[in-house]
Amino acid sequence: MIRTASLTLFLGATWLLLSGHFDTKMLAFGAGSVVFVVVLAHRMGLVDAEGHPVQLSWKFPIYFIWLAWKVLLANLIVVREILRRKITVAPQLIQISCGQADELHQVIYANSITLTPGTVTMRLQDGEVIVHALTGELAADLQTGTMEQRVRKLTGEG
Amino acid sequence: MAELFATALLLDIGSWTLILLGGFFSIVGGIGLIRLPDFYSRLHAAGIADTLGAALIISGMVLQTHGDGVTIRLLLIGSFIFLTSPTSTHALARAALATGMPHWRRSVDDGIDIESANRDDLTASSIGDSPNTSADV
Incomplete structure (x- = not known):
């Protein structure tokens, strides 16, 4: 249930950010497509711990920053080897x-x-x-x- | 007015620095593609352009935007590259391994019997299951 809500919220936010249309007709189309995608995702069995891992929550950005740092260091090593x-x-x-x-x-x-x-x-x-x-x-x-x-x-x- | 100008100038300098650095790393990745000895090593060189090159160039472009839809789109493009590039790199590596792409003759002998692991894999995953499915096609 939390996963469905989170997916809906996520898709809705993405739609709002990318469309830039805020009149009623376009918002209704947006809401319709969000619901359609959520239903599809459910039928495909994608809304689970693997497909939409909300349980990672705030830990994911922290991990991502650490990973970005590791990626930077590894890049410098590989660049050194190439040159x-x-x-x-x-x-x-x-x-x-x-x-x-x-x-x-x-x-x-x-x-x-x-x-x-x-x-x-x-x-x-x-x-x-x-x-x-x-x-x-x-x-x-x-x-x-x-x-x-x-x-x-x-x-x-x- | 002067302050506004100074900010714009700083943003431009920052953005150009990032884009030029990104270009530099992408070129080094390209040089690596040529200089490194075998297919598997060359994957690593391509990884430079995928990660550091792309990240720096996109960050540089973000500094040229004004916190609007373009910024969001650029950040989305960046995150898609980060999510998809390992998948395609892995697919390439796996395909090379499965078709027996040779390793460089001076690779370190690691004692991992990849050939036999690979054979098990082929029998288990693709050949073993195929008789039924191939009839349907």
């Missing part, structure tokens, strides 16, 4: 376990890894992530598990 006079990268595959984490946790974690330059998730199966890392430094940083703990905090387990 070296002689390419000295050491591409490698590493395997990391997410343990018993739920699917939302695994997906956020795997996507965060891919978003960070220098590391790309290649497989995600049974809680095991196989990652291609550009250098040993980037691989080691991932293996410290800081990002995994952050995601764990975000999705509210443990």
Whole structure:
């Protein structure tokens, strides 16, 4: 119920922000399309903890800022590797376990890894992530598990 | 009047700095695409333009707007790039892995038997389920 309300609110706000029309006829069209989309989303089974994760709430912006910082640092490392006079990268595959984490946790974690330059998730199966890392430094940083703990905090387990 | 002018000038300087920096990182990403040794490494170079390049250029453009619908649209475009680029990068990496794209000969030997994991995967997910579904098509 909260999810439906939140989705409706979210879609309505997006419509208002993007349309810029505030006369009655257009508002009615907007309300109609919001209701239509909410009904469709329900029929498709998209309004659940995975499709519309309101439970992350205020923790998501915090995680996002932290991730943006990590992305910036990783970018600088990859730029340095690219601009070296002689390419000295050491591409490698590493395997990391997410343990018993739920699917939302695994997906956020795997996507965060891919978003960070220098590391790309290649497989995600049974809680095991196989990652291609550009250098040993980037691989080691991932293996410290800081990002995994952050995601764990975000999705509210443990 | 003078104050207004100074603010506009500062905004312009900030915006140009961000856009030029974004352009620089995107170009470095392009150089990386050429210089790095194999397909998988090149994905990382493309990631620079996807993340830092795009973020800086869009922030620079946001400074040129006036807090109206254009600003909102730019921020939305930025967040869509951040949500979709890892998905497409992962799809590329996964496809390369599944079709046996070779790794660079000087890659670190990591002892992960990706070949056999991959075979299991193919049998489990696509080949195993296909006889019934292919008849329908």
